[in-house]
Amino acid sequence: MEDAAISAGFLRVAGVDEVGRGPLAGPVTAAAVVLDPGFIPDGLNDSKKLSITKRTYLADILMEHADVSIAHASVEEIDTHNILRASHIAMCRALAGLKRPPDHVLVDGSMIPRDLAIPAQAVIKGDARCLSISAASIVAKNCRDRLMVDLAQQHPGYGWETNMGYGSKSHMSALQNLGVTPHHRRSFKPVHNILYQGKNIRY
Incomplete structure (x- = not known):
């Protein structure tokens, strides 16, 4: 898809993807990647289909050889x-x-962010169909996973180092027994329900 955009006259094409829409805790993380046409790593794919070892390896390569930017939206913003x-x-x-700003963006999913002023194309399942979106998926997931491992050290017992904030059985049990942390998304129903039940909040 990058080739089609370049053929249409766009010279600097970025792929953008996010990870962390489903978890009950932690930020949502996005990455934007402009690949170097002369150095595209082998094995780029949807980050969910890669082993941790492969994903970490590719993320490190991309950080070195591509234009990469990573950003978050906080729990409060969610x-x-x-x-x-x-x-x-x-x-x-x-x-x-x-x-450097791109002149065209390939966005994973069916919707283009409304505040995006750059020409863009939404690509459904783009993390499996488009190399630059695959690269963004890999970098974003690698970053967010590391962040959740760090948060797990601050708030032990929720299993964030393995469930990455998703509502696993052990995470749900910890929510019931330990309460809601500042890193939990209060607008998400399982967390909201526990707060409504009057459970304690951890700080």
């Missing part, structure tokens, strides 16, 4: 706006952080 809007905020921030 709760204020909704997860879709927060995802788009993170995408726009990631694009704004590139070393």
Whole structure:
């Protein structure tokens, strides 16, 4: 798809993707990537289909050889706006952080962020169909996973180092027994229900 955009006259094409829309805790993270046409790593694919070892390896390569920007939307922004809007905020921030602005953007999914002023194309399942979106998916997931591992050290017991904030059985049990942390998304129903039941909040 990058080739089609370049053939249409766009010279600097970025792929953008987000990770972390589904978890009950942690930010949503987006990455924007402009690949170097002379150095495209082998094995780029949807980050969910890669092993941790392969994903980490590719993320490191991309950080060295591509123009990469990573950004987040906070739990507070997720709760204020909704997860879709927060995802788009993170995408726009990631694009704004590139070393040089792209002149065309390939966006994973069916919707283009409303605040995006750059010509863009939405690509459904783009993380499996488009190299630059695949690269963005890999970088974003690698970054967010590391962030959740760090947060797990601050808030032990929720299993974030393995469930990455998703509502696994162990995470749900911890929510019931340990309460809601500042990193939980209060607008998400399982967390909201526990708060409504009057459980304690952890700080």
